[in-house]
Amino acid sequence: KIKDHVIEDIRFDGVACTIATASTSIMSELLKGKTIDEANKIIENYHAMIDGKEYDEDLLEEAVCMHTVGKQANRIKCATIGWKAIEEMIKESE
Structure with missing residues (x-):
């Protein structure tokens, strides 16, 4: 739920691997209450971290637990699927 350029609430429902579920859960808590x-x-x-680029660890808070996922190419999609979904939702809200 996005209102007045603020993410008021984030929820997800689905069945996925542990990495996808954990990553999306962490993202939901991290982005709730933030401006767009x-x-x-x-x-x-987050995407920079997954891609092995420079990133702000403090900004990502608990999401830094996913920092090694980028080393496992077959798990990158798992760790980013929820993040890509919220990106699309933000774009649609603007």
Whole structure:
């Protein structure tokens, strides 16, 4: 739920692997209450971390637990599927 450029609530329902579920759960808690600009910055840093690029560890808080996923190419999609979904939802809300 996005209102006045603030993510008021995030929920997801589905069955997925542990990495996808954990990553999306962490993302949901991290982005809740953030402005769209703050959320986009966090999402950008998350993708940078997964891609092995420079990122702000403090900004990602608990999501840094996924920092080694990028070393396992077959798990990158798992760790980013929820993040890509919220990106699309943010774009649709604008």
